[in-house]
Amino acid sequence: xxxxxxxxxxxxxxxxxxxxxxxxxxxxxxxxxxxxxxxxxxxxxxxxxxxxxxxxxxxxxxxxxxxxxxxxxxxxxxxxxxxxxxxxxxxxxxxxxxxxxxxxxxxxxxxxxxxxxxxxxxxxxxxxxxxxxxxxxxxxxxxxxxxxxxxxxxxxxxxxxxxxxxxxxxxxxxxxxxxxxxxxxxxxxxxxxxxxxxxxxxxxxxxxxxxxxxxxxxxxxxxxxxxxxxxxxxxxxxxxxxxxxxxxxxxxxxxxxxxxxxxxxxxxxxxxxxxxxxxxxxxxxxxxxxxxxxxxxxxxxxxxxxxxxxxxxxxxxxxx
Amino acid sequence: xxxxxxxxxxxxxxxxxxxxxxxxxxxxxxxxxxxxxxxxxxxxxxxxxxxxxxxxxxxxxxxxxxxxxxxxxxxxxxxxxxxxxxxxxxxxxxxxxxxxxxxxxxxxxxxxxxxxxxxxxxxxxxxxxxxxxxxxxxxxxxxxxxxxxxxxxxxxxxxxxxxxxxxxxxxxxxxxxxxxxxxxxxxxxxxxxxxxxxxxxxxxxxxxxxxxxxxxxxxxxxxxxxxxxxxxxxxxxxxxxxxxxxxxxxxxxxxxxxxxxxxxxxxxxxxxxxxxxxxxxxxxxxxxxxxxxxxxxxxxxxxxxxxxxxxxxxxxxxxx
Numbered sequence: 177x178x179x180x181x182x183x184x185x186x187x188x189x190x191x192x193x194x195x196x197x198x199x200x201x202x203x204x205x206x207x208x209x210x211x212x213x214x215x216x217x218x219x220x221x222x223x224x225x226x227x228x229x230x231x232x233x234x235x236x237x238x239x240x241x242x243x244x245x246x247x248x249x250x251x252x253x254x255x256x257x258x259x260x261x262x263x264x265x266x267x268x269x270x271x272x273x274x275x276x277x278x279x280x281x282x283x284x285x286x287x288x289x290x291x292x293x294x295x296x297x298x299x300x301x302x303x304x305x306x307x308x309x310x311x312x313x314x315x316x317x318x319x320x321x322x323x324x325x326x327x328x329x330x331x332x333x334x335x336x337x338x339x340x341x342x343x344x345x346x347x348x349x350x351x352x353x354x355x356x357x358x359x360x361x362x363x364x365x366x367x368x369x370x371x372x373x374x375x376x377x378x379x380x381x382x383x384x385x386x387x388x389x390x391x392x393x394x395x396x397x398x399x400x401x402x403x404x405x406x407x408x409x410x411x412x413x414x415x416x417x418x419x420x421x422x423x424x425x426x427x428x429x430x431x432x433x434x435x436x437x438x439x440x441x442x443x444x445x446x447x448x449x450x451x452x453x454x455x456x457x458x459x460x461x462x463x464x465x466x467x468x469x470x471x472x473x474x475x476x477x478x479x480x481x482x483x484x485x486x487x488x489x490x491x492x493x494x495x496x
Numbered sequence: 497x498x499x500x501x502x503x504x505x506x507x508x509x510x511x512x513x514x515x516x517x518x519x520x521x522x523x524x525x526x527x528x529x530x531x532x533x534x535x536x537x538x539x540x541x542x543x544x545x546x547x548x549x550x551x552x553x554x555x556x557x558x559x560x561x562x563x564x565x566x567x568x569x570x571x572x573x574x575x576x577x578x579x580x581x582x583x584x585x586x587x588x589x590x591x592x593x594x595x596x597x598x599x600x601x602x603x604x605x606x607x608x609x610x611x612x613x614x615x616x617x618x619x620x621x622x623x624x625x626x627x628x629x630x631x632x633x634x635x636x637x638x639x640x641x642x643x644x645x646x647x648x649x650x651x652x653x654x655x656x657x658x659x660x661x662x663x664x665x666x667x668x669x670x671x672x673x674x675x676x677x678x679x680x681x682x683x684x685x686x687x688x689x690x691x692x693x694x695x696x697x698x699x700x701x702x703x704x705x706x707x708x709x710x711x712x713x714x715x716x717x718x719x720x721x722x723x724x725x726x727x728x729x730x731x732x733x734x735x736x737x738x739x740x741x742x743x744x745x746x747x748x749x750x751x752x753x754x755x756x757x758x759x760x761x762x763x764x765x766x767x768x769x770x771x772x773x774x775x776x777x778x779x780x781x782x783x784x785x786x787x788x789x790x791x792x793x794x795x796x797x798x799x800x801x802x803x804x805x806x807x808x809x810x811x812x813x814x815x816x
Contacts, residue, residue, distance in 0.1 A: 232793070246792045246793075248791070248792060255790075255791075255792065257792070366771075367771045367777050368777065430787070434784070434788075437757065437761070437788075437790075438761060438781075441757070441758060441761035441762050442761050442762075442771065451686075451687045451762065457687050457688065458792060458793045461758075461790065462792055464754070464790035465790060466789060466790060466791065467750070467787065467788070467789050468754075468757075468787070468788050468789075468790075469786060469787050469788075470575075470757075470781065470784035470785060470786060470788075471568070471575075471786070472566045472568060472575065472577070472778060472782055473552070473566075473778040
């Protein structure tokens with residue numbers, strides 16, 4: 177019945193035809209993202225070896241909903257979330273102004289991941305892939321993946337950047353250098369004059385004219401970024417999960433986590449968008465660390481591993 | 497020499513006379529606030545019985561500076577700051593717009609206090625008294641005092657509100673009810689739909705036409721608010737410092753502290769102003785808790801003391 181309805185519409189008008197094409201594209205994005213969420217959760221449970229994801233299905237009052245999946249107190253993952261959402265509704269006035277558009281409605285779907293590991297030598301990781309649509313002519317992909325080590329291990333940072341450069345290069349040779357610069361600029365804690373971590377890639381408003389790819393290929397790129405998560409993070413987990421650490425190193429991890437909380441609450445657009453559009457708070461704030469500490473005016477000992485990390489938290493480092 | 501210069505200026509023109517009057521008033525506010533900082537630090541050290549304040553004197557690049565005083569790991573106070581600052585300089589463009597003024601320069605002085613006690617039954621307390629001046633005609637006082645118990649103890653909340661109502665009533669019978677409502681509205685965590693604590697008083701842009709008092713009397717009120725801190729907080733410390741607590745109650749304290757961090761980083765105007773005007777970060781963010789935890793979707797057991805506290809975190813409760 178549903179199918180027939182589309183056939184009839186398709187046969188009628190070309191504008192309507194494009195509309196249904198979009199409808200189907202949207203559904204394809206949703207299906208791809210849900211699939212990626214499933215793959216990542218399954219693989220992370222295997223990698224962790226103990227923790228399991230608990231799922232909550234939620235509905236958004238204004239339209240749509242999501243599947244929030246959280247792991248707490250695993251072997252490796254102290255707290256982490258792999259969230260899928262697909263929401264639609266009326267565009268809030270302030271967002272309309274921010275985007276400089278006239279559209280009354282929006283559709284947005286995405287997968288968001290943040291992992292806070294318990295071992296200070298395993299890095300925090302963040303991934304986001306998303307698709308946003310205002311109307312047929314105003315729609316784009318955004319997202320990225322970035323790494324926040326409590327201790328910067330240069331070989332790990334290089335492995336990470338090489339991996340994502342390879343993913344980017346398959347689609348457009350200019351993506352990596354452009355999106356790497358975006359990440360340096362975006363994941364910057366201005367009031368601390370330091371980057372959140374060693375960066376990664378960050379892109380927004382990716383559409384045919386900016387990507388030099390059609391929408392199908394941009395979706396493929398988005399999916400490839402999503403599917404880079406498991407090979408990257410399981411490798412970084414396996415390299416560092418059994419590293420011994422002292423109490424002082426755990427304390428340093430808590431301090432680094434408080435910087436992560438500062439970034440997300442003060443600067444992160446996704447968090448701000450969520451708080452302002454009345455999103456599901458517990459899903460949005462799953463990114464915040466399980467335990468964080470703010471010590472007054474803590475200064476690492478010169479030439480210590482902590483000082484070395486602080487030195488690495490700046491823009492423009494070439495990791496490849 | 498300096499004194500003589502003022503005498504001559506006073507004798508010359510009435511506009512200049514007013515200017516020097518203002519200069520002297522500004523100095524009087526600064527001296528009063530520094531005195532209050534001293535009194536509070538001395539009394540808090542006595543009350544704590546172990547912790548001492550460490551002071552850092554800092555200079556602001558654009559003009560002025562401050563005395564940051566921090567206590568960490570005391571008997572009662574796990575982390576707390578009693579900060580004085582007096583800054584001046586060029587008004588940033590965004591602040592000019594926010595205040596809707598044409599003045600190029602600003603002067604601001606104040607005392608800011610946040611105390612994070614280690615015992616979950618001793619409340620977090622916050623006080624701020626400040627004076628802001630753009631020009632002779634555009635100057636005002638602001639501030640307030642408010643309480644954030646990890647566990648709301650009704651008798652303590654009533655004691656607190658009665659005390660500050662008495663302070664207010666000495667100056668203007670309308671202050672308490674008006675400023676209490678301000679505090680309910682201001683200390684509100686919108687995305688959690690809960691107040692930060694049990695409120696208190698909050699006032700801003702207090703000047704002769706809004707306060708029905710002259711500037712000297714408003715300064716007296718500001719000083720009286722500042723001087724209410726010690727009798728209020730030492731009483732609340734003495735009532736609860738020896739209360740036994742379980743590990744679960746300590747965990748709840750960590751969760752409540754993370755809400756405190758959310759409020760300060762997302763909504764607090766003082767924090768925002770500080771971050772945007774390139775203030776001294778460690779002094780501004782001393783308000784953040786020593787340790788905080790974000791657990792996913794924590795729900796208190798119905799009718800538990802934690803649920804009772806959550807129930808009290810709403811606007812409009814009459815505590816007097």
